[in-house]
Amino acid sequence: MSEQLKLSFSECRHRGNKRELAVLKFLSQDTFSDFKTLSRILQIEKKGNASRFLSNMVRKGLILKHETTFVSSKISLWGITLDGLAIVDEPLLPVFEPSRVRPSTLQHHLDNQFVRLTLESKNCTNWISGDRGEFFKKFEVKHRPDGLITLPSGHNVAIETERTLKRNKQRYQSIMTSHLLGRQKKIWQRVFYVVPTAKQKAALQIMFNDIKFVMINGQPVNLEEKHYNTFRFFTYEELESLSEVTI
Known part of the structure; x- marks a missing residue:
């Protein structure tokens, strides 16, 4: 692998980690949010890319996705888990409990x-x-x-x-x-x-x-x-x- 490709991979991983941390820090204060708000935090314009990024965080166990009915339509919410709080060193803050929305x-x-x-x-x-x-x-x-x-x-x-x-x-x-x-x-x-x-x-x-x-x-x-x-x-x-x- 060339030095340029190594650097590019390293930069992408750094950017991804930074975005991941931004989402977790935000959710540590507000517990859960919707796609529009989290996309704003991620600063990812393409809906598909933002969706994949959040799905990856769900697979890691850092956040939890939940669908609920709001004003006669479905809305997706993502909330922080205990593992997510551990990343931002705030294990005592509330985790996302969909039943409490x-x-x-x-x-x-x-x-x-x-x-x-x-x-x-x-x-x-x-x-x-x-x-x-x-x-x-x-x-x-x-x-x-x-x-x-x-x-x-x-x-x-x-x-x-x-x-x-x-x-x-x-x-x-x-x-x-x-x-x-x-x-x-x-x-x-x-x-x-x-x-x-x-x-x-x-x-x-x-x-x-x-x-x-x-x-x-x-x-x-x-x-x-x-x-x-x-x-x-x-x-x-x-x-x-x-x-x-x-x-």
Whole structure:
């Protein structure tokens, strides 16, 4: 075998190992995902090549494939196994259990991954999922956001991914209180709300602006501009189109 072929083989194996590790690191935080999301992580444009790569990881026992019904159609999911967690040195994190996938929260789970990857593509780092034990251990807040991420500037931002808006204004008032306390404790400096459509964004902004006070230690605190400025609102499309993410 020529030196050029040896080098080419070595490069391909290195690239494959790097992609494999990227998938496992992602799934160690989010447990499972769909084909579209994992293809984005793999950075493989051809569907067939991405499918073969994931199938190879399944054969190695690093991930598990599961098909489920979602919105009257079949969807394939891939989740991390104990052997996969061992590769990224996180054996104590949850493994993929297909029986625990709930159709009612599946779309939100995938939407949250879209937001995470979009922010990471803009040089944001240190994503922590709000439902992970790591979050509970580090932060004491009443309401857990969907995630926490660090911007290139070093500022921490809480992420709220909303597929459908809550009808109860009091619920948002409670969440707003928790976020303002999170900022006061310097856990995060801003809160990003991300929604699918411009109409939802406008409705959410109106709802937040309509909240005039929050309760802190049993006492009402009137909201000022500095409090409202803690919150920023984006559609998925707007988030994608940002040239840089700032607070």
